[in-house]
Amino acid sequence: xxxxxxxxxxxxxxxxxxxxxxxxxxxxxxxxxxxxxxxxxxxxxxxxxxxxxxxxxxxxxxxxxxxxxxxxxxxxxxxxxxxxxxxxxxxxxxxxxxxxxxxxxxxxxxxxxxxxxxxxxxxxxxxxxxxxxxxxxxxxxxxxxxxxxxxxxxxxxxxxxxxxxxxxxxxxxxxxxxxxxxxxxxxxxxxxxxxxxxxxxxxxxxxxxxxxxxxxxxxxxx
Amino acid sequence: xxxxxxxxxxxxxxxxxxxxxxxxxxxxxxxxxxxxxxxxxxxxxxxxxxxxxxxxxxxxxxxxxxxxxxxxxxxxxxxxxxxxxxxxxxxxxxxxxxxxxxxxxxxxxxxxxxxxxxxxxxxxxxxxxxxxxxxxxxxxxxxxxxxxxxxxxxxxxxxxxxxxxxxxxxxxxxxxxxxxxxxxxxxxxxxxxxxxxxxxxxxxxxxxxx
Numbered sequence: 140x141x142x143x144x145x146x147x148x149x150x151x152x153x154x155x156x157x158x159x160x161x162x163x164x165x166x167x168x169x170x171x172x173x174x175x176x177x178x179x180x181x182x183x184x185x186x187x188x189x190x191x192x193x194x195x196x197x198x199x200x201x202x203x204x205x206x207x208x209x210x211x212x213x214x215x216x217x218x219x220x221x222x223x224x225x226x227x228x229x230x231x232x233x234x235x236x237x238x239x240x241x242x243x244x245x246x247x248x249x250x251x252x253x254x255x256x257x258x259x260x261x262x263x264x265x266x267x268x269x270x271x272x273x274x275x276x277x278x279x280x281x282x283x284x285x286x287x288x289x290x291x292x293x294x295x296x297x298x299x300x301x302x303x304x305x306x307x308x309x310x311x312x313x314x315x316x317x318x319x320x321x322x323x324x325x326x327x328x329x330x331x332x333x334x335x336x337x338x339x340x341x342x343x344x345x346x347x348x349x350x351x352x353x354x355x356x357x358x359x360x361x
Numbered sequence: 362x363x364x365x366x367x368x369x370x371x372x373x374x375x376x377x378x379x380x381x382x383x384x385x386x387x388x389x390x391x392x393x394x395x396x397x398x399x400x401x402x403x404x405x406x407x408x409x410x411x412x413x414x415x416x417x418x419x420x421x422x423x424x425x426x427x428x429x430x431x432x433x434x435x436x437x438x439x440x441x442x443x444x445x446x447x448x449x450x451x452x453x454x455x456x457x458x459x460x461x462x463x464x465x466x467x468x469x470x471x472x473x474x475x476x477x478x479x480x481x482x483x484x485x486x487x488x489x490x491x492x493x494x495x496x497x498x499x500x501x502x503x504x505x506x507x508x509x510x511x512x513x514x515x516x517x518x519x520x521x522x523x524x525x526x527x528x529x530x531x532x533x534x535x536x537x538x539x540x541x542x543x544x545x546x547x548x549x550x551x552x553x554x555x556x557x558x559x560x561x562x563x564x565x566x567x568x569x570x571x
Contacts, residue, residue: 217441
């Protein structure tokens with residue numbers, strides 16, 4: 140347990156200090172979303188309609204941004220060797236690293252979403268629904284991303300490979316995330332249906348992600 | 362406690378690195394692994410801790426904790442120092458002692474033993490190569506483990522630090538610890554066994570079909 144707490148504290152600390160990736164994701168998210176109204180023009184009805192989809196897409200791309208640092212940093216400085224040797228089960232260590240990564244990249248996105256929703260003319264109800272879907276859905280993106288990050292860990296420029304591996308797997312999360320947000324805003328489907336599926340995807344990723352990532356790390360490090 | 366290897370073979374990237382390596386080390390003993398570059402010194406140490414797959418032969422630890430693997434009872438000091446540049450010296454050491462499981466009591470003593478006590482609050486990114494190496498050696502003192510696997514531990518150390526390390530290794534052996542070290546130079550350990558890698562490899566090449 141101490142080992143896992145130590146990992147959580149270290150990873151969040153490294154991420155928020157200079158050179159860490161915590162701010163990058165949320166800044167990228169803000170930049171992408173801010174650019175959309177400039178590209179589409181001031182058509183408020185259109186922005187409102189496609190707002191949830193834009194925010195979700197931006198969140199997906201932003202969460203990919205820091206993924207290759209998830210294990211890459213530990214691999215380069217030799218920490219990963221000691222972690223693999225350690226007494227703490229690798230699956231739990233990977234799970235903890237995923238949680239630390241989400242706390243420093245996913246959670247800031249969720250917090251920034253309602254503010255940035257103003258640019259897309261989302262009202263309070265729509266913003267709330269959107270934040271809820273992001274809060275539930277972004278952990279799934281992180282935990283699916285864990286697997287890609289683990290597979291690409293030994294590659295020096297693995298960032299692009301991670302994106303190519305992870306994006307197709309993230310499609311269901313994107314579909315149900317946007318569907319739930321849209322359902323809350325415009326109907327006709329009830330919010331609960333797609334939202335429950337989104338929750339299920341997240342729970343499944345909690346289980347599958349750490350095991351698959353741990354297996355990939357063991358294989359990869361040879 | 363006794364670590365013994367019989368006929369170990371290592372294969373990496375489709376190439377036989379070594380084969381037929383046997384040794385036995387008991388508590389209080391040191392084994393120096395020597396050999397030219399690429400002979401497999403690092404691979405042998407990594408194999409002992411379980412980071413490289415054993416391609417053949419057996420590796421056994423008698424008298425250790427049967428619940429734990431060899432790697433879990435050993436310290437591995439590799440080429441890389443496993444430090445985060447944005448964390449301070451003491452934060453880095455505290456992380457490893459917590460992760461390796463002995464709480465964070467008494468970090469001052471290991472830091473002082475390696476002459477890093479004055480730098481405790483400095484971010485590790487500002488340390489020199491030798492200071493970084495000393496900080497990762499502090500890990501071996503902060504968490505007690507019976508087996509030390511050291512991969513060229515003196516490579517970036519100055520003369521004073523080398524003497525210090527020799528003293529620490531002697532203390533560890535005197536406390537019935539065990540050391541396996543890959544080295545090109547003299548570590549100052551008297552009465553250590555030596556395992557020369559590389560000779561077996563030549564024999565292998567001779568046998569290989571053309």
